[in-house]
Every structure is written in structure tokens, then in C-alpha cells.
Amino acid sequence: MNDLTTRQSEIFEFIKKEIEFNGYPPTRSEIAKVFGFKSPNAAEDHLKALKKKGVLNIVSGASRGISIVKEDLGIPVIGLVSAGGPILAQENIEKRIPSTQNILSHGVDFYLRVKGDSMIEAGILENDLIAVNKKAQIKKGSIVIARINDEVTVKTLKSISSDLVVLQPENSNYSNIEVNPKKENLSFEGTCVGLLRDFC
Amino acid sequence: MNDLTTRQSEIFEFIKKEIEFNGYPPTRSEIAKVFGFKSPNAAEDHLKALKKKGVLNIVSGASRGISIVKEDLGIPVIGLVSAGGPILAQENIEKRIPSTQNILSHGVDFYLRVKGDSMIEAGILENDLIAVNKKAQIKKGSIVIARINDEVTVKTLKSISSDLVVLQPENSNYSNIEVNPKKENLSFEGTCVGLLRDFC
DNA sequence: TTAAATACTGTATATAATTACAGTTATGAA
DNA sequence: TTCATAACTGTAATTATATACAGTATTTAA
Known part of the structure; x- marks a missing residue:
């Protein structure tokens, strides 16, 4: 359930880096801009896929409501x-x-x-x-x-x-x-x- | 330049906890709600004060564009x-x-x-x-x-x-x-x- | 004492952002 | 073949959010 496609990995890595660098997650538009998508919905689709595969949490309605699922127990x-x-x-x-x-x-x-x-x-x-x-x-x-x-x-x-x-x-x-x-x-x-x- | 007032410390700690817990920073309204402010502008004022004191970065225009200034070098x-x-x-x-x-x-x-x-x-x-x-x-x-x-x-x-x-x-x-x-x-x-x- | 800073209320608005719906194209599995 | 998934374009509406402006009351430093 955790094999991301190449593209999904790219998006996922980008989100992680953004959180690391900015201190907060990107919006759909920001993702779209970086990857050259002409529609923020392309990012939305990717986020849904990443959520479905269990690597992201998405809080509905919240702006930048993206967080990384950490399975890392230590x-x-x-x-x-x-x-x-x-x-x-x-x-x-x-x-x-x-x-x-x-x-x-x-x-x-x-x-x-x-x-x-x-x-x-x-x-x-x-x-x-x-x-x-x-x-x-x-x-x-x-x-x-x-x-x-x-x-x-x-x-x-x-x-x-x-x-x-x-x-x-x-x-x-x-x-x-x-x-x-x-x-x-x-x-x-x-x-x-x-x-x-x-x-x- | 880094002596926060009691109230500012409370706000600052709340923001840190939110980031830790949710993975992304709170909005002005969320801060206001938790502290019982009747206006999101009260939160805005606090954010400005915390920025001025150098403990927060605020990215203008970005939703949840709040990040903690980390002086922790290790x-x-x-x-x-x-x-x-x-x-x-x-x-x-x-x-x-x-x-x-x-x-x-x-x-x-x-x-x-x-x-x-x-x-x-x-x-x-x-x-x-x-x-x-x-x-x-x-x-x-x-x-x-x-x-x-x-x-x-x-x-x-x-x-x-x-x-x-x-x-x-x-x-x-x-x-x-x-x-x-x-x-x-x-x-x-x-x-x-x-x-x-x-x-x- | 006087100005500046603190800590708010209250209103309002531009814009930032989510997210649904309708499509297109390509690929791989049943 | 046919269906699901992936990876997008394009449009649009609702709502989430930042943030300015105008106040008030209290506290603190010069």
C-alpha cells in the first residue's frame, strides 16, 4: 500500500522539503506552479492519491492542511x-x-x-x-x-x-x-x- | 529583544504545539478561538509582536505563513x-x-x-x-x-x-x-x- | 507625565485556497 | 477489449484567511 509512483514520490518529497524549509506545507497552487501544472487540480489529484496510499494526512477545508504521516515509532x-x-x-x-x-x-x-x-x-x-x-x-x-x-x-x-x-x-x-x-x-x-x- | 510577555509566551507556545501536533501552523482565527478572542485581529497583533521580537517569521499573504525562528544550532x-x-x-x-x-x-x-x-x-x-x-x-x-x-x-x-x-x-x-x-x-x-x- | 507598548473588540474586504465537476490521454492489468 | 489508475487541463464556486482601519483600556518605560 506504500509504493508511490515516480511522480507521486516527487510530489511527496517536494512537500516534505517545503515543510522543512518554510515551516508550513504548500498549497495546491504552489505545488502546481513548481511542477508546471496548469491547474491546481492536478496537485489536488496527487494529494488524494498520496492520502489514499497513507503517506499524507489531509484536513478538509483547512488551507495547507497537509501533514506527513509518520510511521516512525523510533x-x-x-x-x-x-x-x-x-x-x-x-x-x-x-x-x-x-x-x-x-x-x-x-x-x-x-x-x-x-x-x-x-x-x-x-x-x-x-x-x-x-x-x-x-x-x-x-x-x-x-x-x-x-x-x-x-x-x-x-x-x-x-x-x-x-x-x-x-x-x-x-x-x-x-x-x-x-x-x-x-x-x-x-x-x-x-x-x-x-x-x-x-x-x- | 527576546523577553516575551506572559501572554505572548502563551501564544508562542500554542503555535509551537499546533505545528508539532497538526504538522502546520494555526490561522489567526484558530488562535483567537482557542484564547477566547472575539476578533482575529487580536491574534494578528500578537503575531506582529512575536515577529517584532524575532521569534516568529510571518510570510505576508500566505495562509498559515507562520514559522518558528530556530536559533538552535545543535x-x-x-x-x-x-x-x-x-x-x-x-x-x-x-x-x-x-x-x-x-x-x-x-x-x-x-x-x-x-x-x-x-x-x-x-x-x-x-x-x-x-x-x-x-x-x-x-x-x-x-x-x-x-x-x-x-x-x-x-x-x-x-x-x-x-x-x-x-x-x-x-x-x-x-x-x-x-x-x-x-x-x-x-x-x-x-x-x-x-x-x-x-x-x- | 506622556508616549509607546500591550491586549484586546468590532467591522470589513480583498484575496488565498480548497475542491467539486467535466474532460483528455496514456498505461497496464483482468 | 475494457476497466481502473495515473497524470494531467480548464473552469468555477464556496469558504478560509490575512489583514487593514478604527476604537478602548491598561500597563510600562523614558
């Missing part, structure tokens, strides 16, 4: 991960942090609250929030969020091959975790791309 | 601190991070980029950004940003009295710093209230 913060189910399951979401501006440079899919002290030598302390990107390439040396037999853990990926994956805690009191992905259930939830610590 | 990120001068001097500002939403719970006056490894055992690594609050009470045990004879340093405040201040690095390779505030120039730039790390 970036979820994952506390304890319940066994089974996906990490992003509703019951795992502790709260959400507005994603209004990307303070961290990579895309952040979710924040994970750190349990335990296995990563303190990498400067990752208990209760820190690590910013996780789900799609960033999993590679040697990066800090990964791994799931081993339904247990979620944050470790440095030391080596990876088809029958041996070595996960290294950054705490000399702990030993490396060696997993054979053919025998055990191993998956990667993502890569650590940042960290937030909130002193309170 | 929270400064301080890189290297040049000797002398205040920490927030222009030349020290590396960039600014939009303060659209307070991710961290305390007020953040600026971010300071960490140099060196003196705090690694507190999970503060080189190049991390520590969030600094200038006004939070300086107390024993908190991580403070101190200035000793024009040198800025981040340490844990171990003890404080009129003739001895002990600053403790969180790295066993370093020794405590002892300062006599009567003999040396010591000031506190603020308290660490958070941390941002951006893996890149």
Missing part, C-alpha cells in the same frame, strides 16, 4: 531477550528512542542493553546500549550480536569458517566461545555500530 | 581544546549534533571528544564522545571535566577539599593527579553525564 531498545522468537518481538522492546536525527553515522536498527561484563575491555559496560545494524557485513574483528541456540550474546568475531566460529569476549576472565554452526544453531542478529551510555 | 562537539580561552570557543567546535531529542536523560551542554586512554577501565575509550553537563553538581565519585592550568582532562573526582583535589585516571598505568587549588589554576568544566561511541 528505534527500539531491546532489554532482556526472551527465549525463542525474534529479537525484535514486541515483548522484548523496553522503549523506543526517537530516530529524528542519526547521531550515529551508520544505520541503527535497534539498541541492545548490555548484560554482564564480558566486553568491558572493549569499553562496553553492563547496561550500556549498543547500537546494532542488522545488515552490515559480518566480518572478522567486528563486534557482533550472535544467537547461539536461542541465547543472544555480544562478542568480537575472531574467526569464521563453515565448521568453526570463534567468538571472543573482551574480558580476560572469560574464554573464547567456539561454535560449530553445523551442529549448533548459530545466527547473527547484527553488528555493533555504536554505543550509548547514559549516566544516571 | 549541541557542540569539542575536539582538541586550544590553550587559553573558554572550552566552548568557536575554534574548538568540531561540529554540532542536532539536539532534536534528548537521547540522554540529563541536559547535555556539549560533547567532548576523548583523547588518550586514561579512562579505559571506566569504559571510556579514545575518540568516544562524552556528554557533558556544565551545571550538574561536582561530587566525589563522578567523572568530571577538569581544567588544570589551561589543560583540559577527564578524570574521576576522588576527593575534594579546599587545599587538595585528587583526580583519578581509570587506568592502572597512570597515577592520581593531586592538585592544590590554592596554588594551581583549577576549574571544572562539567560532569560527564553520558557517552556516545560511533564505530566507523
Whole structure:
């Protein structure tokens, strides 16, 4: 229900930019003028389409009564991960942090609250929030969020091959975790791309 | 030039809330209705006053042509601190991070980029950004940003009295710093209230 | 004390803006 | 083929909106 046509995207982007730049939305005539429409009704038609597709709200009768539908709930913060189910399951979401501006440079899919002290030598302390990107390439040396037999853990990926994956805690009191992905259930939830610590 | 009267503040706050809530600014009539004015001209007068005081932009002729003047440049990120001068001097500002939403719970006056490894055992690594609050009470045990004879340093405040201040690095390779505030120039730039790390 | 600013009422009007209705043309799916 | 959707032109009417002008009363700064 949210695949806009090329033209609709152009109109939608223009409206967003206008709101950003002027502080208020454009009128039908203003849209028409910018796109070279000879009738404000062309803009009206586009607005109706964008409303129908759920990306705009239109308040009838109000001048400039256009607003952007924001489905952006914020970036979820994952506390304890319940066994089974996906990490992003509703019951795992502790709260959400507005994603209004990307303070961290990579895309952040979710924040994970750190349990335990296995990563303190990498400067990752208990209760820190690590910013996780789900799609960033999993590679040697990066800090990964791994799931081993339904247990979620944050470790440095030391080596990876088809029958041996070595996960290294950054705490000399702990030993490396060696997993054979053919025998055990191993998956990667993502890569650590940042960290937030909130002193309170 | 920016001291609004009580009434003007009410109007100004209302306009901000309307923009936040509806996505577009109110009309004169809408303002008048909410405040019980019997004439839209009362709203017009207020808008003119708010424009004159520099907190609003009004685009003449445009319906709802009201926008908030934003002086908010974002929270400064301080890189290297040049000797002398205040920490927030222009030349020290590396960039600014939009303060659209307070991710961290305390007020953040600026971010300071960490140099060196003196705090690694507190999970503060080189190049991390520590969030600094200038006004939070300086107390024993908190991580403070101190200035000793024009040198800025981040340490844990171990003890404080009129003739001895002990600053403790969180790295066993370093020794405590002892300062006599009567003999040396010591000031506190603020308290660490958070941390941002951006893996890149 | 005197002018300027604040905070309104009341009226009126030009124009800004929404939006319906009637069409045209092109494209892709049933 | 035929119908729905997309992307417009063109016209026009209702209503939404900005905003000027003329007042009044109160408060505040010079």
C-alpha cells in the first residue's frame, strides 16, 4: 500500500522539503506552479492519491492542511531477550528512542542493553546500549550480536569458517566461545555500530 | 529583544504545539478561538509582536505563513581544546549534533571528544564522545571535566577539599593527579553525564 | 507625565485556497 | 477489449484567511 509512483514520490518529497524549509506545507497552487501544472487540480489529484496510499494526512477545508504521516515509532531498545522468537518481538522492546536525527553515522536498527561484563575491555559496560545494524557485513574483528541456540550474546568475531566460529569476549576472565554452526544453531542478529551510555 | 510577555509566551507556545501536533501552523482565527478572542485581529497583533521580537517569521499573504525562528544550532562537539580561552570557543567546535531529542536523560551542554586512554577501565575509550553537563553538581565519585592550568582532562573526582583535589585516571598505568587549588589554576568544566561511541 | 507598548473588540474586504465537476490521454492489468 | 489508475487541463464556486482601519483600556518605560 506504500509504493508511490515516480511522480507521486516527487510530489511527496517536494512537500516534505517545503515543510522543512518554510515551516508550513504548500498549497495546491504552489505545488502546481513548481511542477508546471496548469491547474491546481492536478496537485489536488496527487494529494488524494498520496492520502489514499497513507503517506499524507489531509484536513478538509483547512488551507495547507497537509501533514506527513509518520510511521516512525523510533528505534527500539531491546532489554532482556526472551527465549525463542525474534529479537525484535514486541515483548522484548523496553522503549523506543526517537530516530529524528542519526547521531550515529551508520544505520541503527535497534539498541541492545548490555548484560554482564564480558566486553568491558572493549569499553562496553553492563547496561550500556549498543547500537546494532542488522545488515552490515559480518566480518572478522567486528563486534557482533550472535544467537547461539536461542541465547543472544555480544562478542568480537575472531574467526569464521563453515565448521568453526570463534567468538571472543573482551574480558580476560572469560574464554573464547567456539561454535560449530553445523551442529549448533548459530545466527547473527547484527553488528555493533555504536554505543550509548547514559549516566544516571 | 527576546523577553516575551506572559501572554505572548502563551501564544508562542500554542503555535509551537499546533505545528508539532497538526504538522502546520494555526490561522489567526484558530488562535483567537482557542484564547477566547472575539476578533482575529487580536491574534494578528500578537503575531506582529512575536515577529517584532524575532521569534516568529510571518510570510505576508500566505495562509498559515507562520514559522518558528530556530536559533538552535545543535549541541557542540569539542575536539582538541586550544590553550587559553573558554572550552566552548568557536575554534574548538568540531561540529554540532542536532539536539532534536534528548537521547540522554540529563541536559547535555556539549560533547567532548576523548583523547588518550586514561579512562579505559571506566569504559571510556579514545575518540568516544562524552556528554557533558556544565551545571550538574561536582561530587566525589563522578567523572568530571577538569581544567588544570589551561589543560583540559577527564578524570574521576576522588576527593575534594579546599587545599587538595585528587583526580583519578581509570587506568592502572597512570597515577592520581593531586592538585592544590590554592596554588594551581583549577576549574571544572562539567560532569560527564553520558557517552556516545560511533564505530566507523 | 506622556508616549509607546500591550491586549484586546468590532467591522470589513480583498484575496488565498480548497475542491467539486467535466474532460483528455496514456498505461497496464483482468 | 475494457476497466481502473495515473497524470494531467480548464473552469468555477464556496469558504478560509490575512489583514487593514478604527476604537478602548491598561500597563510600562523614558
